[in-house]
Amino acid sequence: QKEVEQDPGPLSVPEGAIVSLNCTYSNSAFQYFMWYRQYSRKGPELLMYTYSSGNKEDGRFTAQVDKSSKYISLFIRDSQPSDSATYLCAIRRNAGNMLTFGGGTRLMVKP
Amino acid sequence: DVKVTQSSRYLVKRTGEKVFLECVQDMDHENMFWYRQDPGLGLRLIYFSYDVKMKEKGDIPEGYSVSREKKERFSLILESASTNQTSMYLCASRAAREQFFGPGTRLTVL
Numbered sequence: 001q002k003e004v005e006q007d008p009g010p011l012s013v014p015e016g017a018i019v020s021l022n023c024t025y026s027n028s029a030f031q032y033f034m035w036y037r038q039y040s041r042k043g044p045e046l047l048m049y050t051y052s053s054g055n056k057e058d059g060r061f062t063a064q065v066d067k068s069s070k071y072i073s074l075f076i077r078d079s080q081p082s083d084s085a086t087y088l089c090a091i092r093r094n095a096g097n098m099l100t101f102g103g104g105t106r107l108m109v110k111p
Numbered sequence: 112d113v114k115v116t117q118s119s120r121y122l123v124k125r126t127g128e129k130v131f132l133e134c135v136q137d138m139d140h141e142n143m144f145w146y147r148q149d150p151g152l153g154l155r156l157i158y159f160s161y162d163v164k165m166k167e168k169g170d171i172p173e174g175y176s177v178s179r180e181k182k183e184r185f186s187l188i189l190e191s192a193s194t195n196q197t198s199m200y201l202c203a204s205r206a207a208r209e210q211f212f213g214p215g216t217r218l219t220v221l
Contacts (some may be wrong), residue, residue, distance in 0.1 A: 006153070008150075010153055015185075032208075039216070041120075041215075042214055042215070043115070043201055043203075043212030043213050043214050043215055044154070044201070044212050045212065046209045048162070048211070049208060079184075087140055088153060088154065098144075098159065098169065099154075099156075099210065101153040101154040101155075102153050103151050103152055103153040104153055
């Protein structure tokens with residue numbers, strides 16, 4: 001079993017839709033949770049970072065962590081064609097450890 | 112702005128060739144990483160370095176080596192390239208909580 005599981009998609013939605021992207025993880029020692037966005041032919045860039053259960057908002061993006069279920073989500077409100085990208089969840093045990101990435105979900109937002 | 116650059120965007124090599132992938136960062140970061148990215152598998156860590164001349168194996172180091180002679184430069188070496196090393200290679204450097212990635216090198220081994 002992979003440590004971090006993520007549905008590869010692709011996920012296709014109309015412009016303006018609410019998007020939900022999800023990851024599950026197996027190791028309860030993970031403490032830090034991140035979402036990276038990767039546009040085609042580019043490297044990933046950090047989108048959201050959180051280390052606690054609950055919600056964190058940043059503009060149209062909300063990261064949600066449920067440590068009891070080992071489940072993390074990224075919600076995108078009012079999705080735009082410019083949100084079309086691959087979204088990767090990344091998880092870390094503690095500040096000094098390496099990141100473990102999910103496989104990435106490809107999102108397409110159609111105008 | 113943090114900048115991580117990689118020497119090539121696309122590279123085509125033949126089986127058995129020695130391949131060098133170069134990565135340079137301009138933010139004086141101590142930690143640098145090499146990943147490969149394959150469809151459905153996400154990013155997998157090959158090697159990382161936490162200081163000059165220091166290196167640690169990641170999850171999939173077999174067939175690879177690295178070199179870090181200067182703080183800003185981290186090189187990935189494929190001693191004898193094989194077709195199963197065809198992949199996207201991403202370099203990253205790390206600040207306190209964030210890893211900054213380069214644009215990637217798409218390597219094809221024929």
